[in-house]
Amino acid sequence: MGRVVLGEAGRMEPQEAWVETDSDGAGALAVVAGGRWDLRGAPRLCDRLEALRPDGAAAAIRIDLSKVDALDTVGAYLLARLADRLKAEGHAVDVTGVRPAHAALFDAVRGTGCAVPVEPERQHLITAMVERTGRATVAMGHGALELVNFLGLMTVAVARLVLHPGRLRAKSVMFHIEQTGLNALPILGLLSFLIGVVLAFQGADQLRRFGAELFVVNLLGVSILREIGILIAAIIVAGRSGSAFTAQIGTMKVNQEVDAIRTLGLDPVELLVLPRALALIISMPLLAFYSNIMGLFGGAVMSWAVLDISFGQFIRQLHGAVTINHFVVGMVKAPVFALVIAMVGCYEGLKVSGSAESVGRLTTKAVVESIFLVIVMDALFSVAFSFFGL
Amino acid sequence: MAPDDQTARHPAPDAPSSSEGDFVIRVRGLVTRFGPQVLHDGLDLDVRRGEVLGIVGGSGTGKSVLLKEILGLIHPAAGRVEMLGHDMERLSDSERISVQARTGVLFQDGALFSSMTVAENVMVPLKEHTDLPPQLTSEIARVKIGMAGLPPNAGRKYPSELSGGMRKRAGLARALALDPDILFLDEPTAGLDPIGAAAFDQLIRNLQRSLGLTVCMVTHDLDSLTSICDRIAVLIDKKIRVGTLAELLDDPHPWIHEYFHGPRGRAARRAES
Numbered sequence: 001m002g003r004v005v006l007g008e009a010g011r012m013e014p015q016e017a018w019v020e021t022d023s024d025g026a027g028a029l030a031v032v033a034g035g036r037w038d039l040r041g042a043p044r045l046c047d048r049l050e051a052l053r054p055d056g057a058a059a060a061i062r063i064d065l066s067k068v069d070a071l072d073t074v075g076a077y078l079l080a081r082l083a084d085r086l087k088a089e090g091h092a093v094d095v096t097g098v099r100p101a102h103a104a105l106f107d108a109v110r111g112t113g114c115a116v117p118v119e120p121e122r123q124h125l126i127t128a129m130v131e132r133t134g135r136a137t138v139a140m141g142h143g144a145l146e147l148v149n150f151l152g153l154m155t156v157a158v159a160r161l162v163l164h165p166g167r168l169r170a171k172s173v174m175f176h177i178e179q180t181g182l183n184a185l186p187i188l189g190l191l192s193f194l195i196g197v198v199l200a201f202q203g204a205d206q207l208r209r210f211g212a213e214l215f216v217v218n219l220l221g222v223s224i225l226r227e228i229g230i231l232i233a234a235i236i237v238a239g240r241s242g243s244a245f246t247a248q249i250g251t252m253k254v255n256q257e258v259d260a261i262r263t264l265g266l267d268p269v270e271l272l273v274l275p276r277a278l279a280l281i282i283s284m285p286l287l288a289f290y291s292n293i294m295g296l297f298g299g300a301v302m303s304w305a306v307l308d309i310s311f312g313q314f315i316r317q318l319h320g321a322v323t324i325n326h327f328v329v330g331m332v333k334a335p336v337f338a339l340v341i342a343m344v345g346c347y348e349g350l351k352v353s354g355s356a357e358s359v360g361r362l363t364t365k366a367v368v369e370s371i372f373l374v375i376v377m378d379a380l381f382s383v384a385f386s387f388f389g390l
Numbered sequence: 391m392a393p394d395d396q397t398a399r400h401p402a403p404d405a406p407s408s409s410e411g412d413f414v415i416r417v418r419g420l421v422t423r424f425g426p427q428v429l430h431d432g433l434d435l436d437v438r439r440g441e442v443l444g445i446v447g448g449s450g451t452g453k454s455v456l457l458k459e460i461l462g463l464i465h466p467a468a469g470r471v472e473m474l475g476h477d478m479e480r481l482s483d484s485e486r487i488s489v490q491a492r493t494g495v496l497f498q499d500g501a502l503f504s505s506m507t508v509a510e511n512v513m514v515p516l517k518e519h520t521d522l523p524p525q526l527t528s529e530i531a532r533v534k535i536g537m538a539g540l541p542p543n544a545g546r547k548y549p550s551e552l553s554g555g556m557r558k559r560a561g562l563a564r565a566l567a568l569d570p571d572i573l574f575l576d577e578p579t580a581g582l583d584p585i586g587a588a589a590f591d592q593l594i595r596n597l598q599r600s601l602g603l604t605v606c607m608v609t610h611d612l613d614s615l616t617s618i619c620d621r622i623a624v625l626i627d628k629k630i631r632v633g634t635l636a637e638l639l640d641d642p643h644p645w646i647h648e649y650f651h652g653p654r655g656r657a658a659r660r661a662e663s
């Protein structure tokens with residue numbers, strides 16, 4: 001077999017890596033390697049060495065490295081792997097001509113005990129899918145249980161607080177009311193107003209066919225007061241404040257502030273969770289009310305613009321269309337949604353561990369989870385209200 | 391390793407300029423300014439091929455900044471940084487990348503990509519800079535992980551599942567992925583227990599010898615300085631003073647004297663002798 005020179009020859013720098021085989025006819029085989037065995041030549045060397053499969057079961061093989069000019073870990077690994085493979089195939093292998101300068105490199109590569117590749121475990125696609133589904137289901141069950149557990153922790157903390165009202169962090173509660181309530185007003189107002197506009201426009205379009213344009217007011221009043229006002233408020237708060245709770249508490253967890261709180265004999269639930277939950281329970285009904293008003297206002301503006309319904313007419317019609325029940329049905333949900341959002345946000349925040357990456361992941365999870373739970377709760381409320389005929 | 395072997399390991403992408411010689415890093419007249427504060431003022435530094443250089447200095451003297459300037463992560467206000475005979479400021483992007491591929495950096499806490507496993511972390515530079523077949527890439531990654539002194543199963547773990555010492559080793563494995571000529575270490579033993587720190591020092595020494603590396607490390611660890619550093623660069627008065635441990639021990643400068651003759655410095659030297 002001739003010498004295989006890999007790469008352009010004739011340059012003054014050390015030659016590209018090459019390997020050649022030489023049979024002496026007596027069953028012994030010499031593999032001579034030379035040139036520069038490094039990362040750059042490795043892709044070609046790898047194929048070349050794979051193709052090196054001597055015939056004759058137990059031939060003695062001598063690997064001669066005396067012509068290797070330069071070596072790095074990749075080259076050393078390739079040569080070590082070749083020797084190991086040939087040995088595993090039942091040949092007697094003798095490596096000769098290792099330069100003293102290169103011996104340490106071989107030791108370093110071999111010393112890792114990794115020279116013989118270990119096949120990664122592979123799984124059948126369907127088994128892997130079933131396993132993942134199973135794991136996800138179990139994890140979801142655990143998650144639900146832990147959330148209930150967390151609700152219990154909060155209840156205990158509330159009970160302690162009722163016994164010792166002086167321990168309530170009033171300043172913290174006020175701060176969070178400002179953050180979650182007051183600062184949410186601009187965006188919530190704008191969104192509710194726009195939803196009111198859209199509802200009025202779409203409703204008017206449909207109702208005009210029956211000549212019942214005025215009933216747009218009924219549509220707006222009932223839908224906004226019962227469902228839409230509180231839902232928009234809850235979704236905005238979940239996105240704004242639920243995520244903020246997770247990120248704040250999660251960052252404290254990463255900085256070991258939560259551990260510090262514990263070692264100082266304080267209760268993180270009482271210190272971090274309750275003020276946030278309480279603030280949200282106070283501000284959510286206010287936000288829901290504000291959202292209702294802005295939604296109706298948007299509807300009124302649109303009714304006036306496209307249907308020529310004056311504000312006076314709008315108010316009169318609204319007065320006849322909605323009862324206090326509709327308003328109460330909407331407002332009753334507010335504190336419940338607030339509790340769900342605060343609980344999920346704080347719970348995910350406390351679940352943060354170690355890395356900053358988990359803060360991001362759990363923040364996303366908190367938002368998705370709390371919006372999901374809000375809508376599920378809303379559906380349950382609807383079923384319950386219809387059962388009681390409200 | 392003989393010098394000719396080392397130069398032969400990685401010939402420069404293009405013809406090396408005359409200044410390469412025995413110095414892999416040459417810093418000339420470096421000036422660093424943050425607003426009115428001058429951190430380095432006309433600083434010179436030479437790093438010899440195949441040596442372990444420790445950089446020390448008080449807090450806020452700009453050790454890490456100097457490292458970042460050598461690496462090209464921060465641009466100095468004035469001065470020149472030559473790495474492997476190339477002026478880093480004047481290189482084109484592709485040339486700079488080929489020089490960077492010949493350096494490896496271990497950041498303080500490993501700076502591993504947290505969304506990837508250790509093995510994937512080590513494979514990033516291999517995939518980016520070489521055309522190795524995937525099978526070989528993962529095998530090389532495993533070798534590097536082993537060389538960094540991690541157990542084979544560590545490759546499948548995520549950085550968040552590792553202890554601080556293991557994260558450093560994993561970061562070292564990634565820094566060594568491309569068989570660099572120069573290895574930069576930023577406080578390699580900070581946060582390790584004394585046994586772990588000594589083992590890490592020894593690991594760096596062994597790798598430096600077997601791979602023929604030039605190591606440039608910022609450290610506060612007096613034991614590392616006495617046990618593995620060939621020369622020590624002291625950042626002082628906005629400049630650098632380089633010497634062997636023995637030379638610096640005789641240096642009359644009060645800070646240097648305090649540094650090496652203080653109780654900790656004495657203890658470290660006693661332990662070494």
